[in-house]
Amino acid sequence: MITMDDIIREGNPTLREVAKEVSLPPTEEEVKLGREMLEFLKNSQDPVKAEELQLRGGVGLAAPQLDISKRIAAVHVPDSDPEKTEPVFSAVMYNPKIVSHSVQDACLAEGEGCLSVDREVPGYVVRHARVTVSYYDENGEKHKVRLKNYEAIVVQHEIDHLNGVMFYDYINEKNPFSLEKGVLVIE
Structure with missing residues (x-):
């Protein structure tokens, strides 16, 4: 079981490396890792388990954050409607790639956080x-999904981890809250 102790923090060189592609289908070890990463996210979103296991809440986790330089990312985005128990998007992704994107840009009103960044x-x-x-997926089958708004941002954040990019690399140092016209701000 993955805990916060397994997650490396900013400053660790693995977080700045471009992770290696996974051979397909993934090995048993890689499948187990992916499942454990997804389990961590689900546990971190469960208030009782999160407190018991001392987990910070997360919606995404990439293998480089566990000091494993492989292109594996897990995402578990719950529905914002508490009545709905099914997540909006949940997957373990091996070798994920953005194949197309919108011209329109977006950002989260509250900014982003990261399990590897303690500030x-x-x-x-x-x-x-x-x-x-x-x-x-873990069987080596290819999937193609279209994501928008919050889910799209979460997946881009995780794919960035696979490319050695941290979320704060995008923040304007001189004016962190400046936005160009037309950027969608997601509440």
Whole structure:
């Protein structure tokens, strides 16, 4: 089981490396890792388990954050409607790639956070409002999904981890809350 102790923090060189592609289909070890990453996210979103296991809440986790330089990312985005128990998007993605994206950009009103960053980093992180992502599942089958708004931002954040990019690399240092015209701000 993955805990916060397994997650490396900013400053660790693995977070700045471009992760290696996974051979397909993924090995048993890679499948187990992906499942554990998804389990971590689900546990971190469960108030009782999160407190019991001392987990910070997360919606995405990339293998490089576990000091494993492989192109594996897990995402589990719950529905904002508490009545709905099914997540909006949940997947373990092997070798995910953004194959197309919108012209329109978006950012989260509250900025972004990261399990590998133990500090608040104020500022807008501008990303694509919509993306089409291709990835492989644990059976080596290819999937293509279209995501928008929050889910799109979460997946872009995780794919950035696979490319050695941190979310705060996008924040305007001089004016962290400046936005160009037309950027969608997601509440």
